[in-house]
Amino acid sequence: MMEGKLSFGMPICNLADLPPLLKPGQCLLGLDPGSVVVGVAISDPGLRVASPLMGLTRGKFAADAATLAKIIRERAIGGLVIGLPKNMDGTEGPSAQSARTFASNLLRFLKALPDNPHDMPAAFWDERFSTAAVTRFMIEGDMSRKRRDAVVDKAAAAYILQGALDALTHRATP
Secondary structure, three states, X not given: OEEEEOOOOOEEEOHHHOHHHOOOOOEXXXXXXXXXXXXXXXXXXXXXXXXXXXXXXXXXXXXXHHHHHHHHHHOOEEEEEEEEOXXXXXXXXXXXXXXXXXXXXXXXXXXXXXXXXXXXXXXXXXXXXXXXXXXXXXXHXXXXXXXXXXXXXXXXXHHHHHHHHHHHHHHHOO
16 A cells, blocks of 8 residues: 655555565665764665665765665665654654655655666655664663764664564565
């Protein structure tokens, strides 16, 4: 079941609808669009394991989107899982709207690329507690604050993507 389409026709789908839209061997890209850094993670082609890829310090949107487009081309990405920061009561506030706007702008950018072979499907994943959970894990692992600051965004993106992959695996298991 489709969650909706953005005004320019790009598909935003429910997570369960994402795997059938992928070609064999394609991976998912997980994004945690923070206000300062976009955490980036990638799945394996089997959609089982998420790995942190990078923290992209936000600058001009076109440059950030071009970096993500390069990753999408080079890494056989077939779809996106974008973290959606909901409030504790499940409602969406300004941070969620910011994530939706980021997704909309990124999908519009990707669609406009001359080498874009298809619309890039995307699904949102509730990211409540992702950064807190990753930070807590790092603190328990006695990681220094400096090292945590350097990796927390890409680790949070991997945490978000892994949650989505686990949900897909759980749905696929009889």
